[in-house]
Amino acid sequence: MEAICPIDSRCADEISALLSPPSHLQIQEYYDKLLSKRQCSGITVKQDGKFGKGVYAVKDFKEEELVLKDPMLVGVQHSSNKIDCFVCSFCFRFIGSIEHQIGRRLYLQEIGPSDRHDCDMEIYSDKSGIDSSDGEDNSHMKNEETLEECTSGSSTAKIPLPEGVAESLMNGRLTLPYSKDFSLPPAVPRPGGCEEAHYCSTSCAEADWESSHSLLCTGERSDPGHKEALLKFIKHANETNDIFLLAAKAISSTILRYHKLKANHLEKQLKYDTASLPHHCDLSLLMEAWRPISMGHKRRWWDCIALPDDIDSSDEAAFRSQIRDLAFKSLQLLKTAIFDKELEPLFSLEIYGNIIGMFELNNLDLVVASPVEDYFLFIDDLAHPEKEEAEKITKPILDALGEDYSVCCQGTAFFPLQSCMNHSCSPNAKAFKRDEDRDGQATIIALRSICKGEEITISYIDEELPYEERQASLADYGFRCRCPKCIEEEP
Numbered sequence: 342m343e344a345i346c347p348i349d350s351r352c353a354d355e356i357s358a359l360l361s362p363p364s365h366l367q368i369q370e371y372y373d374k375l376l377s378k379r380q381c382s383g384i385t386v387k388q389d390g391k392f393g394k395g396v397y398a399v400k401d402f403k404e405e406e407l408v409l410k411d412p413m414l415v416g417v418q419h420s421s422n423k424i425d426c427f428v429c430s431f432c433f434r435f436i437g438s439i440e441h442q443i444g445r446r447l448y449l450q451e452i453g454p455s456d457r458h459d460c461d462m463e464i465y466s467d468k469s470g471i472d473s474s475d476g477e478d479n480s481h482m483k484n485e486e487t488l489e490e491c492t493s494g495s496s497t498a499k500i501p502l503p504e505g506v507a508e509s510l511m512n513g514r515l516t517l518p519y520s521k522d523f524s525l526p527p528a529v530p531r532p533g534g535c536e537e538a539h540y541c542s543t544s545c546a547e548a549d550w551e552s553s554h555s556l557l558c559t560g561e562r563s564d565p566g567h568k569e570a571l572l573k574f575i576k577h578a579n580e581t582n583d584i585f586l587l588a589a590k591a592i593s594s595t596i597l598r599y600h601k602l603k604a605n606h607l608e609k610q611l612k613y614d615t616a617s618l619p620h621h622c623d624l625s626l627l628m629e630a631w632r633p634i635s636m637g638h639k640r641r642w643w644d645c646i647a648l649p650d651d652i653d654s655s656d657e658a659a660f661r662s663q664i665r666d667l668a669f670k671s672l673q674l675l676k677t678a679i680f681d682k683e684l685e686p687l688f689s690l691e692i693y694g695n696i697i698g699m700f701e702l703n704n705l706d707l708v709v710a711s712p713v714e715d716y717f718l719f720i721d722d723l724a725h726p727e728k729e730e731a732e733k734i735t736k737p738i739l740d741a742l743g744e745d746y747s748v749c750c751q752g753t754a755f756f757p758l759q760s761c762m763n764h765s766c767s768p769n770a771k772a773f774k775r776d777e778d779r780d781g782q783a784t785i786i787a788l789r790s791i792c793k794g795e796e797i798t799i800s801y802i803d804e805e806l807p808y809e810e811r812q813a814s815l816a817d818y819g820f821r822c823r824c825p826k827c828i829e830e831e832p
């Protein structure tokens with residue numbers, strides 16, 4: 342029997358307000374403010390295009406020119422990738438040192454298995470996180486990063502290093518030649534002492550704490566009950582789908598924004614001595630706190646998720662119900678950890694399903710290239726005899742890492758401006774990271790010259806595929822493509 346969430350009926354009015362599309366004016370104000378905050382003067386968001394919102398050029402762009410760098414609203418590193426890459430939990434830059442990156446990875450590999458992937462610096466759309474190979478239990482929803490373009494598939498045998506070398510690299514007792522030329526920001530102390538989070542700077546640590554981590558921290562500052570409940574929620578997400586971690590960040594950030602807005606509001610009232618301390622939800626403040634999430638294109642996760650190829654259409658209803666149950670289970674775990682009675686509507690299954698659906702429909706993979714790859718390429722490019730000298734030390738390390746030595750940071754994230762970009766099968770821009778783009782922001786580059794006034798489009802899929810295959814791939818995004826190329830090629 343389908344699980345029933347009592348909050349859905351208890352808070353039906355608030356939920357309907359939260360899910361009703363923002364007004365034209367609210368949308369315009371939100372994006373204008375965002376663009377000015379990002380000092381992004383080359384583009385604008387317009388709402389009256391063929392496909393709803395879209396991003397348009399307000400100046401000419403040359404081929405290969407940077408169109409936009411879009412910091413994420415929320416993002417997470419894939420759980421399995423955490424073994425391979427030690428990155429800032431807020432901006433996803435690599436941290437520590439080349440030695441620490443290598444030593445930590447070798448050390449963690451020694452003590453447990455990890456999935457590893459190599460990739461170039463392109464950002465791929467994230468539609469493949471759910472593997473449907475096993476319909477019997479929930480293992481068909483496990484986190485399996487099937488980013489084919491990013492997978493090395495290396496089966497080359499690795500040659501282990503002598504005992505203690507990995508630890509010495511990790512602890513800084515062993516330094517590698519020329520590694521100073523590849524310096525990384527050192528890890529800074531974590532505000533809550535949480536094992537799950539690491540930061541490249543105090544500003545990243547503080548920003549993460551303020552935006553969501555203060556509710557999701559499992560460090561020594563959390564009380565034991567809260568910590569245990571959070572760890573259960575995280576374990577479930579790690580074992581099923583890390584999209585739940587993203588949803589938890591979205592809910593936490595809304596809660597924190599709400600309480601901040603409420604505190605400011607009360608402070609203003611106090612000045613005029615009219616303050617009261619309502620413990621019930623102030624819907625107008627909640628709507629304001631929810632604004633960034635309200636802007637994303639949404640549907641319930643279990644309604645919009647594409648039916649996996651190996652599930653027969655006669656089993657579709659059962660599949661969707663199973664996805665709904667999985668979301669319900671995750672929500673119950675999150676609720677045990679961070680429930681806020683005043684903001685009960687945020688803990689309804691309807692809202693949880695729509696948040697996850699928004700991520701499913703709009704996410705881009707988060708990819709940050711590894712400095713370890715650059716380091717070994719640099720050694721390989723050294724001239725004789727420096728190269729031979731350096732390789733006496735680096736070669737055994739490379740052999741221990743194996744062919745897939747250059748694992749990049751991988752995760753999933755929601756980018757507010759990039760998610761307004763419509764798809765085209767002959768796009769004029771693409772999500773592509775340049776050498777200098779070493780953080781988790783989405784980077785959009787012009788593929789050809791773009792004229793002022795033109796819509797900026799990217800491709801969500803491999804646009805070289807034949808018409809029918811393109812439409813099938815885009816069905817995963819819940820729409821049929823009506824771009825000029827598809828209209829022309831339509832049979």
Ligand SMILES: C[S@@+](CC[C@H](N)C(=O)[O-])C[C@H]1O[C@@H](n2cnc3c(N)ncnc32)[C@H](O)[C@@H]1O
Binds near residue numbers: 395703818
């Ligand atoms: C990531 S959103 C892009 C922003 C969106 N237009 C909005 O108003 O929020 C993707 C959605 O835009 C619409 N869309 C984007 N490109 C399209 C295309 N080439 N053909 C038809 N619909 C498209 C579809 O509704 C799709 O689900």
